Amino acid sequence: xxxxxxxxxxxxxxxxxxxxxxxxxxxxxxxxxxxxxxxxxxxxxxxxxxxxxxxxxxxxxxxxxxxxxxxxxxxxxxxxxxxxxxxxxxxxxxx
Amino acid sequence: xxxxxxxxxxxxxxxxxxxxxxxxxxxxxxxxxxxxxxxxxxxxxxxxxxxxxxxxxxxxxxxxxxxxxxxxxxxxxxxxxxxxxxxxxxxxxxxxxxxxxxxxxxxxxxxxxxxxxxxxxxxxxxxxxxxxxxxxxxxxxxxxxxxxxxxxxxxxxxxxxxxxxxxxxxxxxxxxxxxxxxxxxxxxxxxxxxxxxxxxxxxxxxxxxxxxxxxxxxxxxxxxxxxxxxxxxxxxxxxxxxxxxxxxxxxxxxxxxxxxxxxxxxxxxxxxxxxxxxxxxxxxxxxxxxxxxxxxxxxxxxxxxxxxxxxxxxxxxxxxxxxxxxxxxxxxxxxxxxxxxxxxxxxxxxxxxxxxxxxxxxxxxxxxxxxxxxxxxxxxxxxxxxxxxxxxxxxxxxxxxxxxxxxxxxxxxxxxxxxxxxxxxxxxxxxxxxxxxxxxxxxxxxxxxxxxxxxxxxxxxxxxxxxxxxxxxxxxx
Numbered sequence: 001x002x003x004x005x006x007x008x009x010x011x012x013x014x015x016x017x018x019x020x021x022x023x024x025x026x027x028x029x030x031x032x033x034x035x036x037x038x039x040x041x042x043x044x045x046x047x048x049x050x051x052x053x054x055x056x057x058x059x060x061x062x063x064x065x066x067x068x069x070x071x072x073x074x075x076x077x078x079x080x081x082x083x084x085x086x087x088x089x090x091x092x093x094x095x
Numbered sequence: 096x097x098x099x100x101x102x103x104x105x106x107x108x109x110x111x112x113x114x115x116x117x118x119x120x121x122x123x124x125x126x127x128x129x130x131x132x133x134x135x136x137x138x139x140x141x142x143x144x145x146x147x148x149x150x151x152x153x154x155x156x157x158x159x160x161x162x163x164x165x166x167x168x169x170x171x172x173x174x175x176x177x178x179x180x181x182x183x184x185x186x187x188x189x190x191x192x193x194x195x196x197x198x199x200x201x202x203x204x205x206x207x208x209x210x211x212x213x214x215x216x217x218x219x220x221x222x223x224x225x226x227x228x229x230x231x232x233x234x235x236x237x238x239x240x241x242x243x244x245x246x247x248x249x250x251x252x253x254x255x256x257x258x259x260x261x262x263x264x265x266x267x268x269x270x271x272x273x274x275x276x277x278x279x280x281x282x283x284x285x286x287x288x289x290x291x292x293x294x295x296x297x298x299x300x301x302x303x304x305x306x307x308x309x310x311x312x313x314x315x316x317x318x319x320x321x322x323x324x325x326x327x328x329x330x331x332x333x334x335x336x337x338x339x340x341x342x343x344x345x346x347x348x349x350x351x352x353x354x355x356x357x358x359x360x361x362x363x364x365x366x367x368x369x370x371x372x373x374x375x376x377x378x379x380x381x382x383x384x385x386x387x388x389x390x391x392x393x394x395x396x397x398x399x400x401x402x403x404x405x406x407x408x409x410x411x412x413x414x415x416x417x418x419x420x421x422x423x424x425x426x427x428x429x430x431x432x433x434x435x436x437x438x439x440x441x442x443x444x445x446x447x448x449x450x451x452x453x454x455x456x457x458x459x460x461x462x463x464x465x466x467x468x469x470x471x472x473x474x475x476x477x478x479x480x481x482x483x484x485x486x487x488x489x490x491x492x493x494x495x496x497x498x499x500x501x502x503x504x505x506x507x508x509x510x511x512x513x514x515x516x517x518x519x520x521x522x523x524x525x526x527x528x529x530x531x532x533x534x535x536x537x538x539x540x541x542x543x544x545x546x547x548x549x550x551x552x553x554x555x556x557x558x559x560x561x562x563x564x565x566x567x568x569x570x571x572x
Contacts, residue, residue: 011454011458012454015416015441015454016437016438017438017445017454018438018439018443020442023447023450027454030451031451031455033513034513034516038401040398041398041405041475042471044398044475044478046471049478051473051476052476052477052480053473054333055289055290055303055528055558056289056335056529057335058333058335058336061333063332075196077195077196078196078423081423082426083426083428089421091421092430092433092435094433
C-alpha cells in the first residue's frame, strides 16, 4: 500500500500543518516505509483481546473543582507571547 | 578530586559536616559546565544567578540544623519540564522564548527539598528521538567520544551527569528516553512505573507512557532522587495512590532466593558479541550473589516497536494540537485568516520529526484507519502486557541489555527514521506495560576508531516494585 500525494496533503490539512513541496515528497516515502513496518501487527491474532488505553489501573479519579487564583504577573507570563488588545488575547479572523 | 565529581552520597557528608558549602559545590558544577559544554552541548539554559541564590539559601538551611537527602545538591533538569521564570523550550523553535508561569510538580518537590537547579538540558525536540539529533538547538555529544551521540531523548541529562556537570539530572522516559542515553553515556538511568511520579508540568508527549525519572552516578543516588520526586499528586489524576518507599534502603540488600528472568527475545543471535558477553557477566554476578537465573520468553516482544510507533504518534498528534500560536509560543502573524495562521505557525515551528509524528498519528487516527492501526496496536499492547504478567509469575525481575549496541556516530541514522525507531527495541516494553526499569553501566566495548564506549544492563520489575529493581541494580554496580 502506498500513500498518495493527495492523501499526504489531506492529512497535513487535518493536522493544520503547512508542508513544503519537498516535505510532502519526503514524508510520503517515509510514512510509507513506517506504515509497511507497523503493518506486521496484522500477523497477530487479536480476536477477543481487549485494547489497552492506559495502564494506571485507576478509573474515575475525583477531586474538588477548586479555583486556584493566579498572581497578575503569572497571568501576564502565561499569555506573554500572544497578540493582545485591551487586555484580551487577539485571534485572527475566522471567516 | 573536584567537588562536581562527587556522588550525592559523598557530597551529603561533606555538606552536613560543614567541610564544603552548597555554594562551593554549585560553583564547581557551573565551572565544569562553562569548560565542557561548548563541546558537549548538554545544556540549553544555565541559570547561574538563580542557582547561586538557591545554593546560598540551602547553606542557611543546613547551618540552621536542617538535614535532607538533596538539600544543597545541584542538578540539571530536562528542558521539557516547566520551570517557573526559567525558559522551557522542549528543544523546539515553537517554544524558543516560552517561560512557564509555574513549576512542574517534580521541580517544585526538588525545590522544597532544597536541591539547586543549575539549568535545563538538551533533548530531541519534544522528546521525539533516540539521539538528541532532533533538537532544534544542535546535537548533544557523547562525553566518551565527541563524534558519537549521547542517546536520547534525555541525551543532555545523560551527557551532563557523565561529564560531572551536575550531581544528578532529571529526564523523562516515554519509550526508553532515560535508560537508552544512560546506557550510551555510562550512567544510571531509572524509569519509574507509570504513575509513580507526577506528570504535572511535564510537556505531554505520549500521555499513556510518559514518566519522569532520575539520571545519576550511582543506583543509590538515583533511588534518593526517586524518593524526593515520587508519590501521589492531586494535579495528576494518573498518579498511583500507593505510598512511596525509602528506595535508597533497598541498595545492597541480599539477593538470596531471587529469581532473575533472562527473556530469550532480548538475547538474539545478532546481538553485539561484546554486549552479550557483558550481560552474561552481569547475570553471573547476580547468580554469585545468590539469585537464580531462569530462562523465560516474552513472545510478543518483537511487536513492541510497531505498537509503540502507532500509539506514540497518535498521542503526539493529539497532544501537539495545542500549539496553535495563540497567546504563547511562536506566531506567524503575516497569515490572513485563522486556518492559514495555524498552518504557517505549526509549519514553521515544528521540526521534521515532530511533523513526521503528527502526520503519522493523524493518519492512524483518521476515519477509515482507526481500527486498522490504533485499535489494533492497543490490542497488541494488551498481549505485550500479558507477556510480562506471565513472566513475573515465574521470576521476580528481568535482566536484559538496555540497547543492542553502544552509542552510534552522529549523523549515521538521521536520514532513516525507521532505523532510529528500532533503537528502542529493548526499552519500549516497560513503557507499554507501565513497569519500572533501570539501566546500570555494564562495561565498555571497543568501537570503530579505537575508543571504549559504555553499554548498560537493564533490570525490569513488576509495577510499583521500584525497590526491587533498585536492589537488583545495586548488585550490578
